[in-house]
Amino acid sequence: MIFNPTTVLKHSLKLSYLGLICALTACGGSQEAESNAFNDGSLASSNTYKDLCALPRHGINPYNGNLSYPDRQGSLDDEKNWVRSWVDETYLWYREVPNNLNPNNYANAVDYFADLKTSSITPSGTTKDHFHFTENTEEANKQSQSGIVLGYGMAFSFITNQPPRKLIVAYTEPNSPAALAGIQRGMEIESVDDVDLTNSNNVVALNSGLFPTIANQSHTFIFKNSNGQRISKVLTAANIQTTPVQNVTSFSTSTGKVGYLTFNSHNAIAEKQLIDAVDKLKNEGVSDLILDLRYNGGGALYIAGELSYMIAGTAKTQGKTFFKLKYNDKTPVDPNNTWTFPQNSTISSAFLPRPLPTLNLKQVTILAGSGTCSASEAIINGLQGVDVKVNLIGGQTCGKPYGFTPQDNCGTTYYAVQFQGENHKGFGDYADGFAPTCKVSEDFKSPLGDQNERLITAALNYRSTGQCPAYGQAMGQSQAESKPLRPAIREIMTLEKAKR
Amino acid sequence: MKRLLICLLLSGCQTFAQTPLAAVLQTPSEEIPRTVAKMLGISEVKLANNALINDSQLLIERLKLQGLSLEKPEVFRLSLIGKSCYLERMSTGEKRELKEALCKVK
Numbered sequence: 001m002i003f004n005p006t007t008v009l010k011h012s013l014k015l016s017y018l019g020l021i022c023a024l025t026a027c028g029g030s031q032e033a034e035s036n037a038f039n040d041g042s043l044a045s046s047n048t049y050k051d052l053c054a055l056p057r058h059g060i061n062p063y064n065g066n067l068s069y070p071d072r073q074g075s076l077d078d079e080k081n082w083v084r085s086w087v088d089e090t091y092l093w094y095r096e097v098p099n100n101l102n103p104n105n106y107a108n109a110v111d112y113f114a115d116l117k118t119s120s121i122t123p124s125g126t127t128k129d130h131f132h133f134t135e136n137t138e139e140a141n142k143q144s145q146s147g148i149v150l151g152y153g154m155a156f157s158f159i160t161n162q163p164p165r166k167l168i169v170a171y172t173e174p175n176s177p178a179a180l181a182g183i184q185r186g187m188e189i190e191s192v193d194d195v196d197l198t199n200s201n202n203v204v205a206l207n208s209g210l211f212p213t214i215a216n217q218s219h220t221f222i223f224k225n226s227n228g229q230r231i232s233k234v235l236t237a238a239n240i241q242t243t244p245v246q247n248v249t250s251f252s253t254s255t256g257k258v259g260y261l262t263f264n265s266h267n268a269i270a271e272k273q274l275i276d277a278v279d280k281l282k283n284e285g286v287s288d289l290i291l292d293l294r295y296n297g298g299g300a301l302y303i304a305g306e307l308s309y310m311i312a313g314t315a316k317t318q319g320k321t322f323f324k325l326k327y328n329d330k331t332p333v334d335p336n337n338t339w340t341f342p343q344n345s346t347i348s349s350a351f352l353p354r355p356l357p358t359l360n361l362k363q364v365t366i367l368a369g370s371g372t373c374s375a376s377e378a379i380i381n382g383l384q385g386v387d388v389k390v391n392l393i394g395g396q397t398c399g400k401p402y403g404f405t406p407q408d409n410c411g412t413t414y415y416a417v418q419f420q421g422e423n424h425k426g427f428g429d430y431a432d433g434f435a436p437t438c439k440v441s442e443d444f445k446s447p448l449g450d451q452n453e454r455l456i457t458a459a460l461n462y463r464s465t466g467q468c469p470a471y472g473q474a475m476g477q478s479q480a481e482s483k484p485l486r487p488a489i490r491e492i493m494t495l496e497k498a499k500r
Numbered sequence: 501m502k503r504l505l506i507c508l509l510l511s512g513c514q515t516f517a518q519t520p521l522a523a524v525l526q527t528p529s530e531e532i533p534r535t536v537a538k539m540l541g542i543s544e545v546k547l548a549n550n551a552l553i554n555d556s557q558l559l560i561e562r563l564k565l566q567g568l569s570l571e572k573p574e575v576f577r578l579s580l581i582g583k584s585c586y587l588e589r590m591s592t593g594e595k596r597e598l599k600e601a602l603c604k605v606k
Contacts, residue, residue: 062542064542141562142564143562299568300571403567403570
């Protein structure tokens, strides 16, 4: 499993802050009965309190067409009232929100919002809603060229995120500072700026090196390669143009050619790369596909729909639902909530509608793990919904069939789960993720796209024998699985003001 | 004066009658992020150093692309009409002439 530059370490740090905040504010609220209307079911419309702020912003909003901020003078109570009403109106599980939380016990609307959610658990015993968060609105609205990421151009996997930590390079981006410095998949990071990554408690220093926030920052890393050799490298952060589709190739087998591609992010630049990849594989005459989504935390749903169509083809998908958004029973039914399998490209079609190429496969093998989230899981579920057989090799996917329509109020953007995605058969209950057909742990010894890479070997083996490799099961039991760590915001479906 | 007006009108007609050609930048230009931000109505946008150097199309999306976003990107396209270079926002059709950036036919 993977994580990209936002991590376990950051997460640990956030949890530390959380502990402090809880101590200071009686986290969870005292749940006292209160005198206002919060617990009697007579909530006013959220519109009543919208943009009424304790500290209204003034001047021009730099992220909204240079219009003035909508804020008006209000109070902290107005902000809390808006949060409570908005959650009641739109939250998917609004009936499970505790109705006895006293807003007066919360220092601000953000802390109050954090507790306005369900406490239910999934069948596996994990929290059903761990996607409930807020963000500074200006941060949420920043835009960039598709695929630009600030960093060194290397993605990591944590084998263990608590001391003794173990952090491995999962892959590098072509022509990135990391790739140009000779950093390769499988290298272990031993230290950052002389701070021992394995055991140090200096999380701030480690975070600042691993996750630079400004371009041109340089940090010194000690890597250990597969031979045990230590390599010191100074890496300078830059705005990297990532390549979401990599390693497009095919393997010859006794039962025909099997295509392979690594797909790491559902962003806009992926569309052309996916089309080119499918064209290439089609020209090579593949009759099967291994789609590597192990590091793909999601992104744009239209990209997932297009790739699913390119895999399954017209006959299996014509007129069928790829993804249907299911809201709470207070939300009016919208026919646009059903997404079919797109047969044309989205971006290119702005100039010249281009039919998407298709492989017309009846089955596909997907390499997956806990880094396989949201839009990637929509591919799995969407294909299963039209009876394409999906073999999963690797680990359990992360389990995020949910999404939101974020809402801004008084400079904070609120994310509460508002919809669940379903496939053509009406299935969308995968909050615990999709279980692998064959559980296989990564070994990081071979490059992605190499026939000897463990998950690819297992996929080819399963395809020819129908058997999961014994070593996969054994590794799964004996070795701690690597863990991705991305911020929740990167992994959750977002219905951003629902424009289609 | 009348001749000048006729000339201007004719040259204008000629310019707009010309077919836009897909273009790329000859060298990176600061005018591109400024113009994109203005057309989007935002204060700034982060672009790669080589934006529009190899491709005449620029795709803009949220910096923090969500785990499952239903949004589609903003598409900008660089084109040459005569000797003038234009950046067009495809969703609105708005087209702005670039004054500093040097373009060439792709």
